[in-house]
Amino acid sequence: MMKFTELLKDHTVYLDGGMGTLLQEAGLAAGELPERWNLTHAAAVQEIHRAYFDAGSHVVSTNTFGANSLKFSDAELEEIIARAVENVRAAARDSVGTQQKFVALDIGPTGRMLKPLGDLDFEDAVAVFAKTVRLGVKYGVDLILIETMSDSYETKAALLAAKEQSELPVLVSCAYGADGKLMTGATPAAMVAMLEGMGADAIGVNCSLGPRALRPVVEAYLRLASVPVLLKPNAGLPRVIDGKTAYDVSPADFADEVTEMLAMGVRLAGGCCGTTPRYIEALVKRSRDIKPQPITRKDITVVSSYTHAVTFGSAPVLIGERINPTGKKRFKEALRAGDMDYILKEGITQEEQGVHILDVNVGLPELDEPRMLTDAVCALQAVTALPLQIDTSDPVAMEQALRRYNGKAMINSVSGKKESMAAVFPLAKKYGGLVVALTLDEQGIPATAEARVEIARRILAEAKKYGIDKKDLIFDPLALTVSADPVAALETLRAVELIRRELGCHTSLGVSNVSFGLPLREVITASFFTLALGRGLSAAIMNPYAREMMQAYFAYRALSALDENCADYIAFAQSQPQLTATTTPSEPSGTTVSAASELQQAVIKGRLERAAALTKELLKTEDPLAIVGQEIIPALDRVGEGFEKKTVYLPQLLMSAEAAKAAFEQIKARLASGGAAQKCAFVLATVKGDIHDIGKNIVKLLLENYGFAVTDLGRDVAPEAVVEAVVRLHAPMAGLSALMTTTVPAMEETVRQLRAHAPWCKILVGGAVLTPEYANAIGADHYARDAMEAVRYAEEIDRALGA
Amino acid sequence: MESVYVKAYAAPPVDQREIWRYAGARNATAEQEALLQACLAELGEQAVFRVCYREFPLALEGDAVDLGFTKVTSPALARCLAGCGSAVVFAATVGTAIDRLITRYSAVSPARALLFDAIGTERVEALCDTFCRELATEKGSLGLCTRPRFSPGYGDLALSLQREIFGVLDCPRKIGLSLGQDLIMSPSKSVTAIVGIGNNL
Structure with missing residues (x-):
């Protein structure tokens, strides 16, 4: 039998068409996992596969789009993939088609977003795909089809897993929106560069839209790719016609439009949502006389x-x-x-x-x-x-x-x-x-x-x-x-x-x-x-x-x-600034005294560049620590008090804090390292499972402004990591934040571990779901309603330590 | 209706007062105004406005609501859907760009991060309003009316309903919206909700 790569070398390869729509017609209920049908409705699944082979598909994909270890137990996953492969094989045996027939292991996205946008770690994603690939290899698929990917990072994880776990040919196909980009923003050029670099055997486009709407993306692939290009469009878009859902591109139009793109150079073609064996049959017939275009090297650096x-x-x-x-x-x-x-x-x-x-x-x-x-x-x-x-x-x-x-x-x-x-x-x-x-x-x-x-x-x-x-x-x-x-x-x-x-x-x-x-x-x-x-x-x-x-x-x-x-x-x-301008502030600088009050004003108003420029100017004549103590901190205090009295709102508090930070950067640059008097160490984290960190970042900025040595562990931080940092730094204070009720247990656990391993540490908690009573119940020392209160508490502790 | 439908919209008009409200400010100084304008300019056309939805028949029995794909007990939702024969379940997102900007500025400018966060909330709420208005018009022409949207996590409606909603709407594939282990949606500026459809009484 001819190997798949040989077939690909000088033939147009026909793939299969939609699966989900056909399973729904056969009775798949809303919310039911289609992969289970490999076990429970094997005959129905085989029938669909067989119809695609009969229509002329060289490659039929297993019904394993969502077959991964995030959705199924290991035992069930193995059973599903074993049976899914067998279902395609049985269909190939039963088909009347005389073409070469291959089984592709179908791999779709996990349905979860990778970090940093979501919560799935890159290596965990690789491990999830690796499991599916290993099972596909074990049950003897001929090739791997990674499809409908809408995020470049997840696509990389899937391709990496396929390459690490198998020697099989790998086809990689992404779903582009009407804007010609993936959901997370990648252009065709970005995907071609990455996927070719990693050694995909063919790359391309599926799902989302009908063939005509995908044309610009397909053209970009053909222009840039040095490997065969694949296309599996939808049968257009779903529309309600006489109260029933139907896709708006007919088999004949679909065949015409895809054939045009075969003539342009596409080498593997099939269909996605809404397409049926009739679409593939029409395509195979319509494109019979199209000569496969040679694959040319593009030599793009x-x-x-x-x-x-x-x-x-x-x-x-x-x-x-x-x-x-x-x-x-x-x-x-x-x-x-x-x-x-x-x-x-x-x-x-x-x-x-x-x-x-x-x-x-x-x-x-x-x-x-x-x-x-x-x-x-x-x-x-x-x-x-x-x-x-x-x-x-x-x-x-x-x-x-x-x-x-x-x-x-x-x-x-x-x-x-x-x-x-x-x-x-x-x-x-x-x-x-x-x-x-x-x-x-x-x-x-x-x-x-x-x-x-x-x-x-x-x-x-x-x-x-x-x-x-x-x-x-x-x-x-x-x-x-x-x-x-x-x-x-x-x-x-x-x-x-x-x-x-x-x-x-x-x-x-x-x-x-x-x-x-x-x-x-x-x-x-x-x-x-x-x-x-x-x-x-x-x-x-x-x-x-x-x-x-x-x-x-x-x-x-x-x-x-x-x-x-x-x-x-x-x-x-x-x-560019005018060549005659110097680094001095743009407004005419008067005496040092007025520059000082100007600095306070700049901080209060949140004018970042001006605060930095004025500080630089003041540093020529004034002691750095005096500028901090007499100008920057009083300005911050005024804004902070305003915030507490509700005459100043959060955006202004932050803008002032940023302007103060810009002034501090000037002071730091002047002071020899370690010369600045720092307050005590403060470890800050958003607890495990929680990715909301805007509030925590505000606390961090203010604490830094007030001279605390903040170690920010970031978000979604395990209790052990907080303990490790507090113990390593012997930090007298730790701040924990949580926004969601679901992550309060993680906060409680962090408090418990801190108490066990760092009994000296004062624990400050905050976040939308907390109250003073709740903070007390989970064993924290203090609840801070907002960032200013966190600063006040930290200063109190710092004073007590210094006393 | 069997299938999940997808709609993509142009950017709805920006309501700056809403943005300031979400940012926790009642008024804005000239500096703040300038910062907001800079943020809106930086966002430019990067946000997307996508909704996927599906209509289900509805059955109510006391506080128990049968949504067609799952059953939940929630007095608040039951009250909201009283008298409705069906419900549209939808998911809406403004995409990953705003999350990226929030992350970017969390590192260098918390003020901008705060504003992008507020902009994101305003944007996705404006998208939901647009979708719901359109739905109300569409149903109105059939002599039906729509109820206010109701989301998992509101009142006594469990957030865990998110799992079932994601199960039937195929959100990752339709609009690029995914659900994390802890029921957090990504992109974060996204909404899922249920809209009751009833007779025009």
Whole structure:
């Protein structure tokens, strides 16, 4: 018998059509799980399968769309999958069709949303899919069809499980809305990049809409994909016709519309909701004479996030370099303190500056890098849609971060060293990724461009052995310091050009090195960047806060016909402060005294930038701690009192707190580390099972403003984790929040464990469902109605401790 | 009606007073106004407005309500549905974008996070209002009237009814709405509810 992959090579493959609608017609009740029908109504299920084989389907999928361990016990799941496979096999035997016949294990979404949007952990999702896949393999399916996926992260989990648990061909199909995106925002380009990178055998589109409405998405797949494209549309949309529900595309129209797309290049076709064996029969007949289009390589160098793809080619790609502790004292401090918000802020600020990709490097010798990098990647992809460049020399950290990354990452980096290639290429092959390849080897960095190109060739050859195509490598020919070697920049520029011209590969440079040791570094760096772009550089790892770099970038685009009507350049220019302006506040600054009351006003009004600028100004003449004690805290107190008296409302309280925080950042930057007098440690968490953390974050912000050393454990935190942090820090106070009645038991359990392991700790609780009486009943020390009350209580405890 | 229907709407008009109410403010300073405008501009067109629904025959017996797919005992719901022969069960969501923005700003600006949270609540309530108004018009043309919507978790109606509602509405597939283990919906700015349909008395 022909293998499925052989059939796919030069035939149009027909899949089956809808299942749910037909089961409902056969009597499946609302809310009843269709997968159980494999056991209870095997004949009815087989009959539907057989009708599809009779209609001409090569592949019929098992009735296992929702067969997973979240819905069924292990024993029942095994029985369902065993029987589901047998039902398709029996149908194949009974069918009169003479075509090749294959059984696909059908896998749909779990129905649960993955973290951070929902509560299902990524690895738990992988484990759920893995169970289903193992059973499918055990009972002998020929291939796997992952379909109707509406979230890129869950799709990754399913494909990863399929790849890890089987050698079978895997088809992956997603459900796109009328906006041409997945429910969680991914474009076709993002999905193609990720799924191809991970090695799906065919990818495509099903469900949601009729064939015609899906056409733009199908076209995007055909334009971008180097693997066969699959299409299983609905029979249009359900409409009520004469009091009965019917889909609005007829079998004949469906056949016409899908056949058009086969002619465009689609290679696997079937139907989804509302389609029946009649639709497939019509399609098979109608498209009989369509010649399968060859599958062509697209050679697109691309990375992706959960929403979009970034392609390397004509326009320069900016990779923000700021998430990196090298040479940054404040960043190192934040890393050691586990202050993720600091890292997130760097990410968001760089995004606002206009970078396209964020480099993520959190390596410090004394830290657990695999854990830190994975946490940083997960936290960043929850707050920014930019693709990430995972930057580490630790292969374990690299693998864990790549695994959790929601998209196709940029991998920084591999080199021409044998050991490096042996560590990095298997990861790139398994998880997908665009690998930054440094042109250095065991002998170091060659002086000449030609020798660097030679290393690049060797890297390309070695990558090929792992099945990594040259489009998935981007070379960094290494910018060296021009003040140390006058021809350093020239050789690098020549290497950029040679790699682009002779190898046809893209290049990326960490441009900042070039200016090391020179005054006005940014002038040199930006000029070098422009020269490199002129030689064909595709991307740069750079500092987006350096105005010269952004000027060079926008100017290059305007001069290279990459910026229509110079619109971006003009917008950039208008967003820049006037060159004559200084860092002093925009309003005329009077005496220090008036600047001080101005600072109070800025904090009270919640004017963030102004509060920061005024603080910076005041720091020239005033003692930092005096500014805190005499200006910022009194302003906060005034707002806090207003809030307690209900003359000030929550939004203003928060805006003031943020302005105060901006002022504090200036003060912190001035004070030597550890110089600020801090109040005691405070551990804060939203309890297990609860994901509502807005209230908790408000408490955190205010506590920080009032000088507490807050350790924020986040949301959905297990009791053990709270205890661990309180014991480790010997924190005198812990704050727990819960919004829902269902999570109050988790709060009670956390209190119980804290009492057992950290009897010294005062426990403050709050949240919508709590009352003072309830707080008392679960054994907490204090209930805080709002954030200000939490601050007052914490100050009281802190004073008592100090006394 | 056998099937679950899906409706997608354009963005309903924004009611800023409602947003301030959800944010816990009775009035807004100029700075707050500016911040809200910035938040609304950042949200732009990212929210979606999707509803899936299905109509079920209804049977009431005292406080027991037979919704056609499950039975619940709830005096409050029974009162709300009194006199109705059927009920439309619906789920509505404004999508993941607002959740993303709330998470993003929780890290760097709690004030913005608070406003996006309030915007999300206002948006999904506005979506429910739009859907229910449309339903009332549709049923009105058949000589029927609709009751106010009633959600699991209101009054004495158990939140666990969410499981059964998700079972019959196929929310993940229809509108991208899923239910977590702890009965929390994701996207969080979503609503499920029951609307009684009765004779126009």
